[in-house]
């Protein structure tokens with residue numbers, strides 16, 4: 471890194487601190503100093519600054535307030551806050567909103583601060599490199615958006631469009647296997663591309679089914695670790711004792727049943743990436759151990775007498791508010807800061823409905839191939855219906871609806887009827903229902919009954935209820951007998 475080409479602005483109301491800072495870092499960087507936040511803002515407007523460092527406690531304007539204004543002027547340069555005391559809530563908020571890159575407790579040690587600068591400036595360098603690329607991408611996206619608009623108009627006019635031609639246009643929007651052209655998600659993808667090439671820890675937040683795991687995999691694939699393992703663990707799916715041995719491994723005899731030594735997932739992910747899904751459920755008693763791996767890159771296997779060292783990039787995801795968990799004492803604040811170095815948020819599908827047509831075509835193509843069907847047209851009403859839906863289960867729900875629709879489709883035209891959008895598990899619209907909560911068995915009976923109604927009482931084959939319910943035909947036949955489901959007289963063939 472050519473460090474001398476970077477300019478650091480340091481703001482502090484104590485002159486002695488400014489002098490000391492300048493004397494320490496002028497060897498490496500071009501250092502500008504300001505005695506007040508106001509003066510700092512003036513300098514920031516007049517120079518090209520790569521990194522801003524400020525003291526939190528200053529008269530008139532605090533460091534966080536100063537960074538808010540800096541952020542408005544230009545969000546690109548990294549912002550590092552020096553703080554002597556912990557206004558935890560303000561700091562958490564500021565880190566969360568991306569208002570500060572990092573905060574650092576005073577008194578600072580030269581080496582540590584230097585390391586932080588290097589990291590921040592490395593990101594800055596990549597930002598500069600990427601700016602040109604992003605501009606190019608934006609231009610391409612605008613062109614593609616226009617092209618898509620024209621394709622959509624044609625679709626409306628003709629309603630039945632050749633599916634393959636349209637797919638060729640859509641392919642251009644792919645970010646690996648992520649389909650999207652909404653500005654809100656494009657921004658997420660740009661941020662993803664930027665952070666992927668660094669080693670920063672990433673925290674992905676978002677509702678269920680919004681593509682958090684897909685994004686984590688994209689970060690890995692775009693990183694220099696792409697040839698090394700990507701290891702996933704779902705923290706909600708395992709009890710605390712198991713998480714510890716799964717993640718950190720164990721030695722022979724560490725606990726009853728540990729008949730041989732086993733490496734944990736951190737070791738398996740060496741030089742690669744580990745993805746901790748549902749990190750909000752990570753047991754409190756293990757959080758210090760996780761923090762140690764993040765900070766020192768080392769841990770002890772269960773029952774071990776020596777320490778293991780690893781080089782692993784950590785990505786975490788959650789659909790719960792980790793801030794609230796910190797406030798409630800269920801999550802360590804220091805771990806939260808370490809995980810939240812670079813936050814990414816996957817917006818819910820209802821906030822990016824313009825992506826729905828693209829996603830629909832993507833999934834129709836995928837499931838048509840999987841089910842050996844040829845789909846050439848998608849009805850206009852289907853698009854309207856899908857765009858009007860609220861999608862509480864987000865993209866996963868959309869994908870499931872389309873898979874069910876493809877299984878049920880006849881001919882080369884794909885359409886979705888209202889009933890497909892009802893969640894069969896939650897639906898209360900079966901004839902004869904009172905609306906009261908039924909037993910599990912009664913619910914199963916109703917569910918099978920509905921599937922049979924949809925398939926005209928056909929159980930087996932491509933158009934049968936077993937396929938619709940995604941269960942084995944023999945299993946369905948035995949459930950029908952057990953639940954004494956009978957076809958009413960006069961039902962259609």
Ligand SMILES: Nc1ncnc2c1ncn2[C@@H]1O[C@H](COP(=O)(O)OP(=O)(O)OP(=O)(O)O)[C@@H](O)[C@H]1O
Pocket residue numbers: 647648649650676677678679680681682683684685747789829832865866869
């Ligand atoms: N942009 C996208 N393009 C295509 N498919 C997508 C996109 N986003 C998500 N999907 C698909 O939606 C499904 C859900 O995605 P994923 O598992 O990544 O979500 P998630 O947010 O991790 O869910 P959860 O919180 O429930 O674990 C997957 O099958 C994924 O392939």
